[in-house]
Amino acid sequence: MSGAQSGSTPQQLAERALALAEADGTVVLVEESTTANLRWANNTLTTNGVAANRRVTVVSTVRGSAGTSAASVSQAGVTVDTIETLVRESEAAARAASPAPDARALLGPNDVSGSQGVRWDEAAVGTDIEVFTSLAPALGESFDAARSAGQLLFGFAEHTAVTTYLATSTGLRLRHDQPTGKLELNAKTPDFVRSAWDGAQTRDFSDVDVVSLAAGLGQRLDWQKRRIDLPAGRYETLLPPTAVADLMIYLFWVASARDAADGRTVFSAPGGSGGTKVGQRIGVPGLRLWSDPAASGLESSPFNAVGSSSSQASVFDNGLPLTATDWVRDGVLERLVTTRQSAEETGLPLAAPIDNLLLEAGGTASLEELTRSTTDGLLLTCLWYIREVDPQSLLLTGLTRDGVYKVEGGEVVGVVNNFRFNESPVDLLSRIAEAGRTEVCLPREWNDYFTRAAMPALRIGDFNMSSVSKAS
């Protein structure tokens, strides 16, 4: 598919942009992406597609009497003939901008150890519809099986390949290949009353067995033959890894050191002192929440690539090497997300955002084993429509979805109505009664934005189910 990008190579585009640049500093990001998807509902295909995209972002920095300003302009479908316009627009925007508080010297080859120039000259990796040549017939087989069982299958498969080329006027030449694949499968009875879900993340779809996933959902629909109505209340609850992931990703998104120091997040120190909760215990002993670009199966960019500055990322920090970072270690908040600027201002260590998240809380049991050791509780499938209610406590609300099971004496005895929950993921960290083993999972709600997660199942003694939802 990369052949669809006629003319120049991404490397030529980056070099051309830098050659044309007249600003004091220039960062060029070229992202070559290809994607293929299949979507199905009611045991039949609904939509599909392939798309190729090339996006060039030019960040210009301009020194002035009051400080250095910066601006970023990004465009799809740029060629060597049209890139000058983009460079000039970026420079004009930087000159129009007021000084950037996050301005720092751009990084150079000496700041990025061994990654400078690695595989820089190679072509981008790509994907196309053929990535599904095994999946499509397997799906067809699953549709047939579902039809025979009186069930309906719904879902989505997507494979995306993005190669990022980062070049700066200070000589950086960095490159990263990011494959991202996901499959979501949902089985329902024809009346839509019973519903079960499973998901998988993958780098290349070679390890996705849709027939087996569908069979597992069939069993779950069987569990749902008996329905038990329960009222709102606090219940002992087993949260599977995907549900834990969706809660922890939200926590990660608000872990900005700068926002915390400004007194406006759950990680602000109480008392309005301008401090943060770094160094304080927020979770049970043994709890570790971390990110690692080299995490097996969850590999993500080992350098910072930032198109636009925010409270958590700075365009001036482009190319910054990323390494394993513990956000919470042994239950103590160790790091908040910083830029070079916010690290200096808050006195906290430099810790740029990383595109994966892992949690470990000392457990080794599978979800099945946790279920068997449950006397009386609820087993969830996943959470949905998670939104912030109160930033002060990071109270989140949302729904249970696709199967809440009643567990008695270690056995699933039936399906329960759905609930709306109100809970804070930060508060949950200190209320973990038991954790399972850490497993790679697909976050149900946030996988459009954040896919790479490994989480344990968690047992919470008193999860707040605030009201009953009639939804199925």
Add this chain to the structure above:
Amino acid sequence: MPSLDPTFAALPLRELAEAALAKARELGVDHADLRSERIRVQQIRLRDAELDGASESVDSGLAVRVVHRGTWGFAAGTVQTPEAAVRLVEQAVRVAEVSAPVNTEPVVLAPEPSHGEQVWISAYGTDPFEVPDAEKIALLGDWSKRLLAHDAVAHVDASLHAVKENKFYADTNGTITTQQRVRVHATLEAVAIDEATGAFETMRTLAPPVGRGWEFLQGVGWDWDAELAALPGLLAEKLAAPSIEAGEYDLVIAPSNLWLTIHESIGHATELDRALGYEAAYAGTSFATLDKLDTLKYGSPVMHVTGDRTVQHGLSTVGFDDEGVQTQQWDLVKDGILTGYQLDRRIAQLKGLNDGRSNGCGFADSPGHAPIQRMANVSLQPAAGGPSTEELISRVKNGLYIQGDKSWSIDMQRYNFQFTGQRAYLIKDGKLAGQVKDFAYQATTTDFWGAMEAVGGPETYVLGGAFNCGKGQPGQVAPVSHGCPSALFRGIRILNTVQEAGK
């Protein structure tokens, strides 16, 4: 009068269409359409009156969609040459072939008359991309400083989001449209911190996102000066306000809050693709299923809800949709009864609704995505000669008056929802009695709309909305407006969010 963007007009749109559609006919497809899009987006953010980030992006590219032997095929790329357009047609047909074994429901599109050649440009005064960046940053900086000047305000976030969207569409039916839309959304949010306890509260401007140009920030359609002058005092009052006592209250809800409740509990619930299960694994389904059309009691008899893609300055408003369908206005709920759905060409044909014609809700958010059924402007109609907001408040003995949207969440069948707001006032014996904080309202959709006793008159009507409505896989984001009057609801459950957090 605004004119067509010259960069877009300079593209060889006609040649692309001719090359692609000729190839598609040669390959014997049932249907083909080509879209070329250019979407320009600018975001400017300030933090405490300092520039926090300025970025601009242009998404441009070409998309081909075919129905080939009853199966969809879609392909998209960024190169806009006749050769690339022909390659996309070949790719789209190949995608249809790979997908054919898993398609058991032949795709047939509802007929739509050929509209020939059409040009449509939305109603706006000044193209925001013609305004110098320095002027935009200076205005947001000035507004931020006005808020920061107040003792109660510790921090201010300001943002401007401006979009200019160009679409060219041509299909095998002979419709060729060239369209342009402009929209802006500016917000300021102030933070107040209680230095003694570290407790904090925020308050955001209620100015909605609109299908207008830069003139909106200069006071056309919104009184910024008045809103910015009032905000710090309102925020200080909120920080000092008592925490709400949980329980049942009568609510008077302002349009600045109610639009989002309409969006979630009516807008999404009357999307026919959801009711049929096409979104079942992701965005969800709907309790308002097709078998309940013309019988479901959605709400009280004062409830009249329309769908349209035609209202001036509406964010979903356009001349023709992304399937070549001329846009319309129609009823979704009349006298409290479900009477209609939002349709695209496939599902209109499948179920024979709207006399077998789409009502124009096909939309793709970018050249890289295929159109799906997306939301029209779904609006609650005011009562002719109906009460003012003050009259509605005067009818309440013990209640809350809620303004501004904030937190929102609703389940996958659109039954159970929970919303908060920017601010709420206690109503005691028909009069406002000061702000309260930590409130959320929670209800089931049909109970809530069934409890709507009265809607306000046309003078209370405001068009609200959002730029970022999400739906579909791959995920797509759509802009949409919702108009409504103030309205009175009886006996709604109010939660205390601090208690909910177990504190």
